[in-house]
Every structure is written in structure tokens, then in C-alpha cells.
Amino acid sequence: MKLVFDRPRSMKDKPMHFCPGCSHGIVHRLVAEAIDALGLRERTVAVAPVGCAVFMYEYMDFDVTEAPHGRSPAVATGIKRSRPDLFVFTYQGDGDIGAIGLAEIISAANRGENFSVVFVNNTVYGMTGGQMAPTTLLGQRTTTTPRGREAKTEGHPLKMAELISGLEAPYYVARVAVDSPAHIARARKAILRAFQIQVEEKGFSFVEVLGACPLNWGLSPAEAIKRVQEELIPCYPLEIFKDKEQAVM
Amino acid sequence: MIAVGEKVLMRGCEAMAEAAIRAGCRFYAGYPITPQSELAEYMARELPKYGGVFIQSESEIAAINMVLGASVTGTRAMTSSSSPGISLKQEGISYLAACELPAVIANFSRGGPGLGNIAPSDADYFQATKGGGHGDYRNIVLAPYSVQETVELTHLAFDLADRYRNPVLILCSGLIAQMMEPVEFMPFREEKEEKPWALRGARGRPSMVIKSLYLQDVELEGHDLKLQEKYKEIREKEVRVEAQHLEGAKLVVVAFGTAARVAASAVEEVREEGLPVGLIRPITLFPFPTDFIRKAAEGTDRFLVLELSGGQMVEDVELAVRGRVPVEFYGRMGGVVPSPEEYLTEIKKRL
Numbered sequence: 001m002k003l004v005f006d007r008p009r010s011m012k013d014k015p016m017h018f019c020p021g022c023s024h025g026i027v028h029r030l031v032a033e034a035i036d037a038l039g040l041r042e043r044t045v046a047v048a049p050v051g052c053a054v055f056m057y058e059y060m061d062f063d064v065t066e067a068p069h070g071r072s073p074a075v076a077t078g079i080k081r082s083r084p085d086l087f088v089f090t091y092q093g094d095g096d097i098g099a100i101g102l103a104e105i106i107s108a109a110n111r112g113e114n115f116s117v118v119f120v121n122n123t124v125y126g127m128t129g130g131q132m133a134p135t136t137l138l139g140q141r142t143t144t145t146p147r148g149r150e151a152k153t154e155g156h157p158l159k160m161a162e163l164i165s166g167l168e169a170p171y172y173v174a175r176v177a178v179d180s181p182a183h184i185a186r187a188r189k190a191i192l193r194a195f196q197i198q199v200e201e202k203g204f205s206f207v208e209v210l211g212a213c214p215l216n217w218g219l220s221p222a223e224a225i226k227r228v229q230e231e232l233i234p235c236y237p238l239e240i241f242k243d244k245e246q247a248v249m
Numbered sequence: 250m251i252a253v254g255e256k257v258l259m260r261g262c263e264a265m266a267e268a269a270i271r272a273g274c275r276f277y278a279g280y281p282i283t284p285q286s287e288l289a290e291y292m293a294r295e296l297p298k299y300g301g302v303f304i305q306s307e308s309e310i311a312a313i314n315m316v317l318g319a320s321v322t323g324t325r326a327m328t329s330s331s332s333p334g335i336s337l338k339q340e341g342i343s344y345l346a347a348c349e350l351p352a353v354i355a356n357f358s359r360g361g362p363g364l365g366n367i368a369p370s371d372a373d374y375f376q377a378t379k380g381g382g383h384g385d386y387r388n389i390v391l392a393p394y395s396v397q398e399t400v401e402l403t404h405l406a407f408d409l410a411d412r413y414r415n416p417v418l419i420l421c422s423g424l425i426a427q428m429m430e431p432v433e434f435m436p437f438r439e440e441k442e443e444k445p446w447a448l449r450g451a452r453g454r455p456s457m458v459i460k461s462l463y464l465q466d467v468e469l470e471g472h473d474l475k476l477q478e479k480y481k482e483i484r485e486k487e488v489r490v491e492a493q494h495l496e497g498a499k500l501v502v503v504a505f506g507t508a509a510r511v512a513a514s515a516v517e518e519v520r521e522e523g524l525p526v527g528l529i530r531p532i533t534l535f536p537f538p539t540d541f542i543r544k545a546a547e548g549t550d551r552f553l554v555l556e557l558s559g560g561q562m563v564e565d566v567e568l569a570v571r572g573r574v575p576v577e578f579y580g581r582m583g584g585v586v587p588s589p590e591e592y593l594t595e596i597k598k599r600l
Contacts, residue, residue: 041451042450042451042452042453043449043450043452044450044451045321045322045448045449045450047318048460054462057456057458057460060456061451061456062450062451062456063448063449063450063451063456063457063458064448064456064458064459065318065321065348065448065458065459065460066344066348066458066459066460066461066462067314067317067318067344068314068340068341068344071310071311071314071317071340071341074306074310074311074312074314074315074317074318075314075315075317075318075321076318077304077311077315077318078276078278078314078315078316078317078318078319078320078321078322078326079318079319079321079322079448080318081276081302081304081315081319082275082276082302082318082319082322082324082326083322083324083449086322086449086450087450103307103308103310103311104307104310104311104314106307107306107307107311
């Protein structure tokens, strides 16, 4: 019989710890597929975040280092600048990139560092048990916004892709989602494109991925998918905000 | 280029930069802060000539994490700063120690706490030797007292960092950063260390991880015990200390760094007067020369610890002496550097 679907070479054969309906499993696979497609596994050094995805090295079969919370873009800068032959990407969550590590991501993007960022936005701190993230939607109840996020006191949801694309240096900035097969196909293309840009030494590439956190949203996996479609996407439009190559074409 | 054996007049922080490049440092990240910004400026000018990378980071926090990233790939890397900046780096230093990554961090310390001032101080002793960041870890801490020794200890710092896969702090007051002295440099060295632990892609070997997360308590304790074993080995093998006139000394002065430089002049002067005073100068602050001082306590009546602080190293001297003889202390704070005459008076008071 012909094998038509298998685990990417860049993934280990290991059951994941992620909760049912969590998007990290899908995003992990898309990342691994892109690395396989570009033949990068043997020269990849990834930077794992602090948060649920810190365990990415349990599932990925390439070199990974941890970084302090939010500092991944600075760590990735050190790796890539000292060894430009390596393929380097950070995998970050919304608290990591949009709160504690905001200075590091903006500065790395503004320098146009030649590494890639995969940012999973699920509007909540997952590992610590569902506190407000910078990307939490207005009105969204979390353990630290028990009456719902209010613009007056907690500010508005932080739109990272828009923020990064406002800078001069970044080469490619896109937002995708993994709520449906069609969107997953687009997300696969975006991650592949971002990684390709680094391989071609064109500079900073950034992909924001809208994902679900059913556990901390208090929803079933199916309801969580529906929330991504009905609440997240209207607030966080799926777009390619910047692609310098497309711009000159 | 400065020839080997050539004597040049240089300030301490620039001499450290030159020595670091010669020791194989190929990555520097830093953030401007007085009194040592000239080190970063020197690196910006010189490091790229040797294929190295200089980055002016967005913060001290980013600088130490860039160093962590470079170290992950096995590149000899350093950062430097002064007291308030070193406080910001503590998170990264704790991670470096936990991940067993080599790095060299220079602190040209200044008056504190808080913003303090930009005058020389040695009040970061506790922070440097007792942790600074969170968790059970130790930095190797080297304390030069001249520009020439700064050069020598910079070479040693990179070697020790690689040998023990541990952060090494070079702690000296801002005076040494700005003081100009004639100095000679060692030859350029190519790094020979293999570093099989470095992440350079899983080519021809299984994929590897550098991490400090161990969720199981027993697993983490195992990692901590391994670190403690390493610190024990460092304590046994790497103590460096200089002593003068201990034979028959009724009073032994203990001082490091800038205070030791001034104390050495004062001690020479009282010796010329025929007074029985000795001097112990710890060069490594961790590992501390505990046994050496303990032994010296058997042959003297009294210790006098001189520091540019409110009294920090004195606690380690007391632990070494264990109450056998009195340990007295004299310190100036806030960036005040005493004259040899001031120390002379303090020494004579105690004879």
C-alpha cells in the first residue's frame, strides 16, 4: 500500500501533552513540514518560549534552546548573528511577545534580523491558567478580568502583526488562522514563505497564527473553533500585511 | 595593531576589550552606561575587523540574552556594564548558569544603590558572589586591581567560562575602567575548545536541547546537585590570592580591587616604618580564599578588611576566621576612594 500521509521528519514520534482542541499541535506540524520542505532540519536552531509551547523540543527533532520569558528575539539575534549559516526561528505566545518581551520583538524586527517568528495568538495566558493577555478581546472574561476586559482600564487588544508591519525593516508579515482546512492550507503557505525569506537572507519574517485555547476559554474544542471564526478573526483580520517582494512586483 | 610585548598606555575598559578580542571573543552585545561605554565603543570599532559581531542592544536585558544566544552556538561572547545595568542582567545570568553556558560579564561598578553616581565603588560584591539572580547558582568572580591584571584576568575569564561552562564575572570598580596605565598584551589565540554541547544543527548526530526547565522536583534537584559538584571543583582548583608580609604580621589587611590598590601603598609605607602589617588580596572572589585566610588567622592578632562598600566581603572574611581573632572593618561608600594616608591612619589605629 502506498503511504500518503506521515509524520514530518522534523517531528519525533511522541504523543503531545497539549489539551484537546489546542492549536499548538497543528502549528508545530506546519513548522516541521516547512523545515522538511526546505531541507533545513540539520541546520536549524529554534528558540522555545516560556509557556505551553516550551516543550516543543519534546516533539521537534532539531536543535532547540530555551530562552527567558519574552527574550527569544534577543536570543535568536545572538544565535543568528554568531552563526549566519544556521536556520533560526522563535516560537512565541501572546504574553511572551506582546507583554514581557515587547521591547525585544520590536527591536529585533526593527533591526531586520534575518530570522523568523511564529507567534501563536490565543488571547490568553495558557500555562499559568487563563489570565488576561495583551491580545485578550474586549469583554473577554479571564481569571484577571473577571468582569471582562475593559478598554478604559486594560486597553485594547494588541495587534502585533499590524504593529510589526508598521516598521521599515521587516520583509514579510502575515496573520493566519488554523480553524479550518482552508485556513490551515494558507497558514502552511505563510510559514513556508517566511522560512524561505530567511533562507534567501532577505531579513525578518513574522507569522501570527490565531489559535484556540478551549480549556482557558471554558469552551469545547468545537465551540472554541467557532469563537476563532466569530470573534477572533473579526478583531484580527487574516492578511499578508507586508511582503516586500510582492510590493515591487 | 598593538604588537606583543609593546607597552601602550590605555584605560582599563579599553584594555579589557582588546584582551577579550585576543582571547577569542567574537560576540559582544552591550548598552551604553557610564563609566565603561568606551568598552562598547572599542568593540564596535575593533571586533568586526576580526570577524566578530558587535551589537548595541535595546536594553541590558537584551544584551545578556544575545550573549546567551551566541553562547548557545559555542561562540565566545561577552557583555559589560556598570552596576545598575548589571542588576538588569541578573535574569540572564541565572539562565546562563542554569543552562551551563559560558559567558564573560564585566561590571565596572559605581556608587549605589539605585542610580547612585558614576564614581568608583565595590558595593556589588554581594550581588556578584552570592547569586544576584534567582536560584542555587554561582558565578566565578575575578577582581583585578590594575589595568595589566585586567588584561590577564580577561584571558583567564574566557578560559574558565569554557572549562566550567559557567558565567564568569569580572568585578572591578569604575576607577579601573577609566584609569590609564601602561599595559602589555598577550598574543591572539584561536579557540580550540571542541564544545560538543553547542547547538549548530543536528547534522550527523541526534537533535539536542539547551534548557533549564525540569518540572519534576527530583529531576531538578539532580541538575542542581550536578551544579553544586561543579562549584565544589571550582572551589578546590581555582582560588587565586596574593599575599604580602604575612610572616610575623600582627595585623593583616584584607582588600580586593581598587581598595587593595590603595591598601598596598599604605601597607608598604607602614612596613617601611617597621610595623608588622601584612596584606591579603583575594583575586578570585568566588571561589573565595577561605582556607588561605583561615590559615593566616593562626598567625596574626587581628584582621582589618578595607572595602569600597558598607561591608560586604568582610562577612566572608569573618566566616573564614571563625571568631579566632577580631575582624575589623573600614569602608567608604558612595564613590569615595580613600587616600593611602586615610588607610594608613586606620591601620595604625589598630596596632
